Amino acid sequence: MDTQTKIGRIDIKGAEVTFKAPKGRKIEALVATDLVIEAGSFISLIGPSGCGKSTLLNAVGGFVPLTAGTIELDGEPVTGINPDVGVVFQQYALFPWFTALGNVMFALKRFKISKEERLKRAYAALKEVGLEGREKTFPGQLSGGMRQRVALARVFVTSPKVLLMDEPFGALDAQTRVAMHEILLRIWEAHRTTVLFVTHDVDEALILSDRAHIMSAGPGRIIETMEVTQERPRHVDNIGPDFLTARNHIIRLLRQPGAEDH
Amino acid sequence: MLEAFKKVGQLVLSLSGVVVIWSLFANSGFISQNLFPTPGQVWHAAIDLYQDGVLMSDLRISLTRAAIGFSIGASLGILLGLLTARVKIVSIAIEPFLNLLRPIPAIALVPVAIVWFGIGEGSKYFVISYTVFLAVWLNTHAGASDVASTYIRAARSLGASRTREFFEVIIPASAPAIFVGLRLGAALAFLSLVAAELSGASAGIGFRLQDARQFIRTDRMFVGLIQLGILGALLDAAFAYTGRRLVHWENA
Numbered sequence: 001m002d003t004q005t006k007i008g009r010i011d012i013k014g015a016e017v018t019f020k021a022p023k024g025r026k027i028e029a030l031v032a033t034d035l036v037i038e039a040g041s042f043i044s045l046i047g048p049s050g051c052g053k054s055t056l057l058n059a060v061g062g063f064v065p066l067t068a069g070t071i072e073l074d075g076e077p078v079t080g081i082n083p084d085v086g087v088v089f090q091q092y093a094l095f096p097w098f099t100a101l102g103n104v105m106f107a108l109k110r111f112k113i114s115k116e117e118r119l120k121r122a123y124a125a126l127k128e129v130g131l132e133g134r135e136k137t138f139p140g141q142l143s144g145g146m147r148q149r150v151a152l153a154r155v156f157v158t159s160p161k162v163l164l165m166d167e168p169f170g171a172l173d174a175q176t177r178v179a180m181h182e183i184l185l186r187i188w189e190a191h192r193t194t195v196l197f198v199t200h201d202v203d204e205a206l207i208l209s210d211r212a213h214i215m216s217a218g219p220g221r222i223i224e225t226m227e228v229t230q231e232r233p234r235h236v237d238n239i240g241p242d243f244l245t246a247r248n249h250i251i252r253l254l255r256q257p258g259a260e261d262h
Numbered sequence: 263m264l265e266a267f268k269k270v271g272q273l274v275l276s277l278s279g280v281v282v283i284w285s286l287f288a289n290s291g292f293i294s295q296n297l298f299p300t301p302g303q304v305w306h307a308a309i310d311l312y313q314d315g316v317l318m319s320d321l322r323i324s325l326t327r328a329a330i331g332f333s334i335g336a337s338l339g340i341l342l343g344l345l346t347a348r349v350k351i352v353s354i355a356i357e358p359f360l361n362l363l364r365p366i367p368a369i370a371l372v373p374v375a376i377v378w379f380g381i382g383e384g385s386k387y388f389v390i391s392y393t394v395f396l397a398v399w400l401n402t403h404a405g406a407s408d409v410a411s412t413y414i415r416a417a418r419s420l421g422a423s424r425t426r427e428f429f430e431v432i433i434p435a436s437a438p439a440i441f442v443g444l445r446l447g448a449a450l451a452f453l454s455l456v457a458a459e460l461s462g463a464s465a466g467i468g469f470r471l472q473d474a475r476q477f478i479r480t481d482r483m484f485v486g487l488i489q490l491g492i493l494g495a496l497l498d499a500a501f502a503y504t505g506r507r508l509v510h511w512e513n514a
Contacts, residue, residue, distance in 0.1 A: 063415060083421030093416040096511035097434035106430065110421035140511050158420070 006039035007074055008161040008194035010060060014069030017055050017220075028219035029055040032069060035213070035222070039074075040192045044205035044212040048254060052220020053198045054166055060196060061085050061164050073162060083110060086160030086193070090167045092147045094139040100126060100150045101135040107154045125157035126150070128190075129183055145176040149183060156187055162194045169204070181207055185232065202250050206243055207234045214253050224253060299481040304488070307481035316470065321489065324455060324466040327383065331390025332451045336444055339395045343402025343440070348432060360399065368393040368454040372461050381462035386455065393454040394447040401446065405439020406432055438512045441505035448501050452494050 012035040019027045030052040037043050045053035058064040060071055062080040071078040073085065094103050104122040111118070126135055129149040139147050148168060155163060169177045185208065188195060199205050205212045206228055214224045226249075230242055281301050287293075288300040295303065311317040345352040346360070368389050375385035409432055417431045459468025467486050474482035506512075 061419065081415070081418045083419065085419065087416070087419045089412050089416065091412050093412040095413065095416075095431065095434070097437070097509075106417075106422070107420045109426065110423075138511055154420070 009039040009074055010035075010037040010162060010194065010196070011072040011075075012036070012056075012060075012069070013072075015056070015059060015066050015071055016068040017052070017059055017064060018067040030059070030220045033222060037194060037196065039194055041211065042188060042195045042197065042209045044197045044199060044209040045215060046199055046202060046205045046212055046250065046254075047215030048200065048217055050217035050220065051215035052217070053215050055220060056215075057164050057166055057196055057198050060162070061087055083158065084161045086155035086158060086163045088148070088151050088155055088163065088165045088168045090170050092139065092144075092151055094147055094150055094154070096139050099136050099138055100131060100142070100153075103139070103150055104154045104157050107158050111158075121157055122153075125153040128156070128187060129153045143176075144172050145180060148172065148180060152184065152187060156191055156193070159191065160193060162196065165195065165197045167198055167200070170199070170201075177204070182233075184208070189232075202247055202254075205250075206230075206246055212250070214250055216254075226250065296478065297480055299484060303481045304484045307479070308485045308488075311470075311482065311485060316465075317485070317489075320465060320467050320470050320486075321493075324459065324468070325493070327386045327458075327466065328390060328451045328455045330383075331387045331455070332394050332448060333391075334387060335391035335394030335451075336398050336447055338391070339398025339400075339443065339447070340402050340440055342395075343399045343443075344406050344428075344432070344436070346399070347403045347406030347436075348428070360396075364396055364400070368450075369457045372458055375458070376462055381464075386458045386463070389458040390451050390454045393450045397447040397450050398440070398443040401443025402436060402440050405436035405442075408439075409435040438505075438509045441501075441509055445498065445501040445505060448497050449494065452490065452497075456490065 012033055014032045014034060015030065016028075016032045017030040019029050021027050033056065045056060047053050055064060059066055060073075060078065062078050062082055062085070073082070078085075095106065098106060101119075101122055104125050105118055108118040108121060113121075123135060126132065129152050131146065131149055131153065134142070134146065139150065142150065151168070169180050172180060181204070195209075197205070197208060209228055212226045212228060213222045214226065215221065216223045226246060228246065230240065234243070285301050288295060288298050299307075308317065311320075342352075342356070342360075346357050347353070371389055371392060372385070375388045379385035379388055413431050413435055414427065417427045422430065455466075456468040456471070459466040460472050463469040463472075467489055471483055471486040474480070474486065
């Protein structure tokens, strides 16, 4: 692919987030961080709670303002919530009063295209995540895995430049999670959106991403970056020695004092 | 289907039990039947009132008052509830005032309403809509203030304008709470309706109760009370049913 035309590059320069705590104290959620996320890459942020992984993701999404530093998306500074950045939340965040189709249509409404075209794209997006025939179903009648598939369809249908995923499969059981990984990778390979994926599951990070940033708490920071070189598709039932070495290394890192869960 | 059948059976059983005990008590001689009429006497009083035409006209007049008062109060309550919950300036300007109004019972407003609007329909509408308004406003405000932030984040990150966010996210997300308010408001509409009719009216169920008191016609009073009971229960069931259908996702 021609690198000149690629979109979805994120430049994080000295990004710092401090929260005010009671009695004038300050909490350093994220110390000054520099990070370049290549367009079209799949990046994981992994670490215990309080390590700043969600804070960093929320800063890229424009949900949390930076205390210092800058974040640029394709050279444009991030100043607030931006529809070019898609988000998949852990709690699904589907609108329960709309059907699966209605939820996807909601995302398409900002585009100036005919209703027929919107419907066509919405049906296609739901088909892509394997929900053909479930278009008129309300989220409350769908399983957790199916809900998250609707959420994937809702976000991919707008072709965002960047996709942020905050522990999207954390609430699912192990089997459903494996199925979701396959669906996500299949769609990602078709769209090649830049993905920033937050998780506390080491296997998940190694199966999905090109590169994993391991983070630590108190204060929140990146302590190590690891390239995942194994060819895709990767499966939990087919892991090589490289995978195991990487896995053991990350788990040891996360166990160190200072990386403890709070 | 079987469930519905069971419910009807339960209702019939419970009501016939009440009528039997009532009948035994009224016929026992412990208490004068002028003060505590038998079911038969109440039935006859109802037939009399029906033949006079006042049973149905009272029902119609009272229901119309309740419906008009409810509509005014409920619309204002929903509108202001959404505004006080989502628009900072409106909330700062009127929320303290509304909190001051809240503890004032509707009955206390009846004398004021009569001075302002006379004993005509105006004072009834005022008292009823005031009561309904407070219940609906309070619940709408609570519901709309409490919309999950993930819904709002999701809407904004999907590029929804503030107008779309309001109509497609805030309003449906508040709908369950609004319905709680409307159901409560419907019950309160009846309460304040009777309060308003008791003190100055020339027709309606409340007036009929007061009128029967002048002649110590307890049988007619019982007819009025039973009317209110049936009407209230039917209305509440209708609201519960409509609410369940409209905010279907709540119980899913």
